Amino acid sequence: MRIGELSRQSGVSIRMLRFYEAQGLLKPGRTASGYRDYGPDEVKAVIRITLLRAAGMTLPVIRDFLPCALDTRGAFEPCDELRMTVRRQIGRVDDRIESLKRSRAALEAILAQLTLPETEASAS
Incomplete structure (x- = not known):
């Protein structure tokens, strides 16, 4: 299949x-x-790439992951390197979640200061 068809099937530009x-x-x-000719393996690869990108993986990490992919389904072989990489991710x-929680708490504190009760606001 041509690249346009792969794009339509996968939703990737x-x-x-x-x-x-x-x-x-x-x-x-x-x-x-000389045209690119994409087959079923490329469709599966794009699906896996999309899944891993949605999980926050970078393209270099994804490049390392793809050899662990099982050909018959959209899953991955259980290899030690893959497990370690997933654990790191x-x-x-988790670190980003904690950082976002701190940011949210700081924003709530700012909002609390900005949202004074009517009686306090009119007294000043």
């Missing part, structure tokens, strides 16, 4: 698909006339 290819994440074949997400 043509530009992003070309970027994935440049990053070594996709390896389409070529037709006799979970730690990063």
